[in-house]
Amino acid sequence: MARVHNFSAGPAALPESVLTQIANEMLDYQGCGMSVLEMSHRSSMYQQIIDDAEASLRRLLDIPQNYRVIFLQGGATLQFAGIPMNFMRTGRAGYVVTGNFAKKAWKEAAKYGDAVKLASSEDTDFDRIPALAPVRERASAGDLDYVYICQNNTIFGTMFHELPQCGDAPLFADVSSCFLSQPLDISRYGLVYAGAQKNAGAAGVTVIIVRDDLLEDGPAFAQTPQYMDLRLQAQKGSMLNTPNTFGIYVCGKVFRWVEETGGLEAMAQRNWAKANLLYDLLDNSQIFHGTAQKDSRSIANVTFRTDSDELNAQFVAGAHERGIENIKGHRLVGGMRASVYNAVTMEDVEALAAYMHEFEAEHAPSPRSL
């Protein structure tokens, strides 16, 4: 078995030790005589699994007691509607549009009320996080139910390096692709949520962390599907109905692995070391260039390209031959993308960097050592 260098943007690389544990427990979870896949979600055994997952996550992020953790299904896309349906009480909320998923969230919210675009970087093809002063100014009017951001923009390789000031409005963030890449001060948010398929585990789990006072009144919209009613889901401990039991189990394993390998500070250091190896290479390359503006660069998704679509395709094909996989950029933007999530090792990144050097030596207009 030869494992490849997997730079997928999600579902994405998982730690080998986690996969090994999962394989070993597949027919018999810790001597109980059945697989987690076969376990009633109402059993005490499974309750322990979901409780342990939550406890581990609470330790990792130091989640304050007045925040609830909910494990749902349906991904970010379901929450694009779920957030306005639950929280657009006066009918107006603010959105910062920094990429594809932020834009989708903003458009979906417009079905349920006045979704105000507070700032956008679409004019420069989402290559940056826009100036946040307009967000503070608009929020100071005090008429927004919440301010929504997509904190890391997977497709465009950008990330908020500071958070907007939102006045009295709570800040809501889709943190899918930077979740557990680095510490996160939960107390600065009203709600964060993350599709787990990047850094946190398996596709099909959405982790929602929400301040409990925001749940008190139930959903803003009477026609909110019961499944999407976050107050109800919190009351039911994510078990209004059968959750993605196996996915939550995988997440729990990943949370423990992050704890055991040093927690989020250590993870952030390693992640920046990996990302910066590539950013430095890009900044010194004659043929590759990063697509995100420097002060907006992501810790998790390094996007780059050459000036030639043909050369990009050639690079991706050559990567595949070297066991470097999922390096192709998102279909909306082309080029290349290396997602350097937690489970991607420095060795993986070094293999990619070595190939980039090799490719550059072959294709640069005036070959030189980088």
Next chain:
Amino acid sequence: MARVHNFSAGPAALPESVLTQIANEMLDYQGCGMSVLEMSHRSSMYQQIIDDAEASLRRLLDIPQNYRVIFLQGGATLQFAGIPMNFMRTGRAGYVVTGNFAKKAWKEAAKYGDAVKLASSEDTDFDRIPALAPVRERASAGDLDYVYICQNNTIFGTMFHELPQCGDAPLFADVSSCFLSQPLDISRYGLVYAGAQKNAGAAGVTVIIVRDDLLEDGPAFAQTPQYMDLRLQAQKGSMLNTPNTFGIYVCGKVFRWVEETGGLEAMAQRNWAKANLLYDLLDNSQIFHGTAQKDSRSIANVTFRTDSDELNAQFVAGAHERGIENIKGHRLVGGMRASVYNAVTMEDVEALAAYMHEFEAEHAPSPRSL
């Protein structure tokens, strides 16, 4: 490793051979160097997995070409809202209330329009499928957008043995707990859907099979969350966003296993043999009795009890000591329940039957051989 006799109502027993395959492929799926858990849902490798799963299901159920297969998340509970949001066009639909989940679906639908209760067995604690003539009569008025049933009632151990006549209204069925237990003539339905965590695979996958003409106009409600828009999901091949990739992979394995072990006719024979072993025992017992009326009995969930809560608890505790697990009835009804889904073997059922004989011999008022 000793595997237990697992009678869980869902998530439920899976074939050992399927679990073994999953374990073996956990770090390296068929030589590709990564786990299915780590695979981009946009990769050709994953597309093959979901395509194979659908093709296998189409063969198993002989699904007509004008039906679409969609793999979603959120379970039946999300579809309780999704169905009226998509299909309640004139604002009125009919519901047959035969149990807890049927009642939840009916109540949820009432958020979106006039959900007419066509028939109910609540007056006898859902111990039967009610007479269906009133459904035919009411449907003949021609003003129902659809007629909804829950075909097998997991908690109460009942199942429709004939389908209601619905006039021009399409029949919609939640078939979660009898899905793949027996053949299903898809052409008689407008839509069927099933939570996969019973017979079909992993929790966190909902399989929806829907006649394509019903999707033509898009959702009935403008405020339907994009994720729940079945036309859109069908257009996107269940990949509007990241699906439960691993769960669908497990389902595909289970579908293949059903094909390889003889298909749905063979499965139905084996399932009735297992269920009837228990029903016959119940019909001849002095202390146990089945809770479902005979003409409404389920192929999948055998519900029974003694007349004493104490004795029920004693039976469940003794079962556990014998490696017979998840035999306790649903918390709403108490007593016992043995779910004899496809992956539950005749040996499992014989072990349970032997224990029931033993228990009866010990506790019957006048012990006798059954």
